[in-house]
Amino acid sequence: MTDDPTLHALLARVALQDRVALHDLYKAAAGRLLAVAHRILNDRGAAEDVLQDTFITVWTRAGQFPALRTSPMAWLTSIARNRAIDVLRKRKPETPLVWQDAEGEEHQHDVQDESGSPLDQLLARQSDGRLGACLEQIDTEPRTALKLAYFEGLTHEQLALRIQRPLGTVKAWVRRSLMRLKDCMGEPA
Amino acid sequence: MNWHLNAELLDRLAADYTLGTMHGGARRRFEAAMRAHLSVAQAAARWDSRLAPLGEQLPPLPAGDALWSRIEQRTFGTGASSSAASAAPVLRWWQRWLAPVPAGALAFGLMLGVATPLVWQTQQADTYDTQLPESYVGVLATAQGQQGLIVSSLRHGKTVDLKIIKAVPVASGSVLYLWSLDAKGQPQRVSPLPALTGGFVSLTLPGSSNDVFARAVELAVTMEPAGAEPREPTLPYVYRGLCGKLWRVPPAPR
Numbered sequence: 001m002t003d004d005p006t007l008h009a010l011l012a013r014v015a016l017q018d019r020v021a022l023h024d025l026y027k028a029a030a031g032r033l034l035a036v037a038h039r040i041l042n043d044r045g046a047a048e049d050v051l052q053d054t055f056i057t058v059w060t061r062a063g064q065f066p067a068l069r070t071s072p073m074a075w076l077t078s079i080a081r082n083r084a085i086d087v088l089r090k091r092k093p094e095t096p097l098v099w100q101d102a103e104g105e106e107h108q109h110d111v112q113d114e115s116g117s118p119l120d121q122l123l124a125r126q127s128d129g130r131l132g133a134c135l136e137q138i139d140t141e142p143r144t145a146l147k148l149a150y151f152e153g154l155t156h157e158q159l160a161l162r163i164q165r166p167l168g169t170v171k172a173w174v175r176r177s178l179m180r181l182k183d184c185m186g187e188p189a
Numbered sequence: 190m191n192w193h194l195n196a197e198l199l200d201r202l203a204a205d206y207t208l209g210t211m212h213g214g215a216r217r218r219f220e221a222a223m224r225a226h227l228s229v230a231q232a233a234a235r236w237d238s239r240l241a242p243l244g245e246q247l248p249p250l251p252a253g254d255a256l257w258s259r260i261e262q263r264t265f266g267t268g269a270s271s272s273a274a275s276a277a278p279v280l281r282w283w284q285r286w287l288a289p290v291p292a293g294a295l296a297f298g299l300m301l302g303v304a305t306p307l308v309w310q311t312q313q314a315d316t317y318d319t320q321l322p323e324s325y326v327g328v329l330a331t332a333q334g335q336q337g338l339i340v341s342s343l344r345h346g347k348t349v350d351l352k353i354i355k356a357v358p359v360a361s362g363s364v365l366y367l368w369s370l371d372a373k374g375q376p377q378r379v380s381p382l383p384a385l386t387g388g389f390v391s392l393t394l395p396g397s398s399n400d401v402f403a404r405a406v407e408l409a410v411t412m413e414p415a416g417a418e419p420r421e422p423t424l425p426y427v428y429r430g431l432c433g434k435l436w437r438v439p440p441a442p443r
Contacts, residue, residue: 015425019265026257031249039247048256055260063332066424067227067360067412070234074241078207078233081244085209131242146208150243155212178204185239 007072015062022059029073030055033080040084040153050087054080085153134184141165142173146181149174193222193229200232207236227358321435325398327408329430331355337428338385340367340408342398344436349392353385357412357427364415367392368422369432370407376422382410405432 007028013021033054037047057079065075135143145159156174160167192198205211206219223230327340339352349367359365367379379401383390394401402408410428413419 019261022264023257023261026252026260030252030256032245032247034250034252035247036244038250044250047250048252048259051252051256052260052263056264059264063425068231068234069360070238071241073245074237075234077241077244078237081209089212129242131239147243149208149210150240153209156210159210174205174208174210175201178208181239182200182204187235 004071004073007076011058011062011065011072011075014058015065017059022055025058026055029076032073033076036077036080037084039151040081040088046087047084050080050083053083057083081153088153130185131181134181137184138177138180142177145170145173146177193226199229203229203232204236207233207240227360231360323436324434325402325405325432326435327405327430327432329408329410329428331357332425332427332429337430338410340432342394342402344399344434345397347394347397349380349394349398351382351385351390351392353388353390356385359384359412362415363412365410365427366413366419366422368409368411368426369402369405370409371404372406374407376409377404378419378421381413381415402432408432 007025010021010025010028014025030051034047034051037050037054038044041047041050054076058076065072068075135146138146141163145163148154148159148162154162156167156171159174160170163170165173192202202211202215202219206216211219219229219233223233323344325340325342325344327338328336329338329340331337336354337357338354340349341352342349357365365382365385367382368376369379370376380392380394382392407429409422409426409430411419411422411424411426413423
């Protein structure tokens with residue numbers, strides 16, 4: 001993965017309106033940002049549209065990046081995720097509980113179905129990292145809610161529908177889980 | 190309600206926003222607050238940093254040249270191509286320093302910085318002495334090209350007055366720093382600025398203004414860590430503009 005100093009340098013050049021730097025940034029980060037958008041939208045075309053919007057935003061706002069004091073990839077990811085979430089929320093119905101894939105096979109959301117899912121595989125890959133270790137300290141169901149919110153851009157209400165738990169319970173899970181993550185991880189470097 | 194001043198509430202809302210559970214009007218209002226207050230954007234950025242490793246674990250998807258071409262088209266317009274050697278800007282010294290500031294800021298600074306003394310001299314063309322005392326006057330624009338800051342000091346005084354037209358948000362633990370730029374664009378550290386609250390603030394220089402600003406062509410302000418004594422700016426300028434010298438130079442003897 002492209003390291004932070006490289007991305008920092010590219011963003012600094014993009015802030016100077018260097019087109020080549022924007023292209024280099026695209027080559028370095030587009031695949032990961034496209035994956036983030038696709039994970040939320042589950043639609044390649046829509047995810048590509050989000051990626052276009054993301055890089056246009058980066059071109060116009062790169063000068064604001066230093067003041068945020070975050071990492072380049074965190075900043076880029078936040079732009080892509082939030083744009084994807086905006087697109088997702090314009091869709092209707094917002095949270096189908098039952099749907100058919102392209103082959104016509106029917107799927108149903110259920111919290112138990114999340115075990116062994118791509119989400120859990122992702123979490124397993126996180127186990128070596130600090131975030132992964134902190135996530136491991138959170139109970140299974142709240143952790144699932146947290147991951148669904150992050151990877152699929154679900155609101156509290158949508159989470160409650162998806163995992164079939166009362167809204168108040170889901171809100172409390174998410175709140176406590178985020179605070180436990182913060183306590184565990186501390187302030188970002 | 191200034192909810193963004195409540196650190197605990199701000200952190201909770203930033204967490205909800207970043208995770209994605211915030212929606213509807215609350216989400217739009219939070220985004221508006223991020224644009225208006227740096228502290229709100231920074232609170233969200235801290236949560237972005239915490240949660241970003243999740244997104245980074247997703248296997249990348251191929252993003253090819255065709256997609257880049259569409260981005261290029263939308264960003265730069267017809268016929269744009271970053272692969273052409275000419276697309277890489279050769280940045281001159283002044284572009285490197287000014288580039289973080291949009292063209293509007295340059296235009297604004299140039300207009301006021303040049304026009305002010307010219308208009309003044311036109312009005313006073315039939316006299317030798319000026320109505321105003323000999324002074325340094327800097328008219329600085331924000332990075333967005335808006336009127337930002339007027340810096341003034343008597344030529345032989347030690348006090349710098351700053352009139353704040355457009356305040357910029359200053360991150361916690363940071364201060365604004367005044368720089369003097371010479372004709373080559375080289376910045377010289379002047380002083381950290383007091384908090385720009387209210388209409389005016391003043392600053393006392395260690396020496397006379399003439400010693401500090403004699404070679405100044407421009408003045409600029411950056412945001413720097415509090416207590417630091419940077420030898421050169423570490424972040425893009427948040428204000429920048431020309432430094433006018435309000436006195437008449439006697440004509441050279443014939």
